[in-house]
Amino acid sequence: MQTYNINYKNIFYPPGGILMWIIIYLELITFGMALIAFVYYGHQEPEVFHQSRLQLNSTFGAINTIFLLTSGFFMATAVHHFKEKNIAKSSFYFKLTMLGGLLFLILKSVEYYHKIESGITLETNVFFSFYWLLTAFHLIHVIMGLVILIWTNYGMTKKNSDTAVEDIEACAAFWHMCDLIWLLLFPTLYLIF
Amino acid sequence: MKKSLxxxxxxxxxxxxxxxxxxxxxxxxxxxxxxxxxxxxxxxLLVAFQFMELKKANSAWKYTLIIVLALMISLILLIF
Structure with a gap:
């Protein structure tokens, strides 16, 4: 296995890699702009947004926040163990990370099911157009993150693995990006209106 | 397990x-x-600096993230 010291202070080598951080910034700015537009429309139609917000289950949102934060904690722990060359422990925390992501997906599916059953769709009003688009795009990122986690975990546990610490950090950075996006989506969509 | 985490x-x-x-x-x-x-x-910021280890990165990455976040939250609060 190839491990070596990385000079993180060099501007070209942030933990996770420069390309991953460029993606993270682009994603954050894109979601950020959408959230600003959401708040702008909320300012135009405060009553519609307030009534719509009340139809969201903020308890589900809070539990999902805890699932993602717990998953993020396991991810950071997995990276820590990988750097100490304890692959078995790292793989164990990888699996716990995936479990957190899976629980998020299950609860989100339950939430979506209730919304569809109540006849709430993309065309209900502006609030729900944003709700569906933003949460669904975020969900796609979580699914993509899970695929990357499965793939990376498989790569690092197989015999004669050539998985480097940069690969693990890049995978972790993508997973944490899902946390970061959710930490902005949750209060704006579920709480403030 | 790392205590800081x-x-x-x-x-x-x-x-x-x-x-x-x-x-x-x-x-x-x-x-x-x-x-x-x-x-x-x-x-x-806790997730970015602690879990993603941005605290170890070059200051440019840290300040840029803080500025982007501050800008987003400020605009949301201003419009709200």
Whole structure:
């Protein structure tokens, strides 16, 4: 296995890699702009947004926040163990990370099911157009993150693995990006209106 | 298990519960909205600096993230 010291202070080598951080910034700015537009429309139609917000289950949102934060904690722990060359422990925390992501997906599916059953769709009003688009795009990122986690975990546990610490950090950075996006989506969509 | 990660995780959970309590309070005002967004901003920075280890990165990455986050939250609060 190839491990070596990385000079993180060099501007070209942030933990996770420069390309991953460029993606993270682009994603954050894109979601950020959408959230600003959401708040702008909320300012135009405060009553519609307030009534719509009340139809969201903020308890589900809070539990999902805890699932993602717990998953993020396991991810950071997995990276820590990988750097100490304890692959078995790292793989164990990888699996716990995936479990957190899976629980998020299950609860989100339950939430979506209730919304569809109540006849709430993309065309209900502006609030729900944003709700569906933003949460669904975020969900796609979580699914993509899970695929990357499965793939990376498989790569690092197989015999004669050539998985480097940069690969693990890049995978972790993508997973944490899902946390970061959710930490902005949750209060704006579920709480403030 | 790394102690700093555990402390960060504990702090994140406490902040999440605090946010939930504020949002459930009967006197929901602009101050409460600012508090909710502020606490979410702190959680965002904790994940980025501790879990993603941005604290080890070049200052340019740290300051850029803080500026992007501050800009987003400020605009949301200004429009709200």
């Amino acid at each position: 555990l402390v960060t995780y504990g702090l994140l959970i406490v902040l999440t519960i605090t946010t939930a309590l504020i949002s459930n309070s009967t006197s929901f005002s602009n101050v409460a909205v600012a508090l909710i967004m502020g606490l979410s901003g702190i959680k965002f």
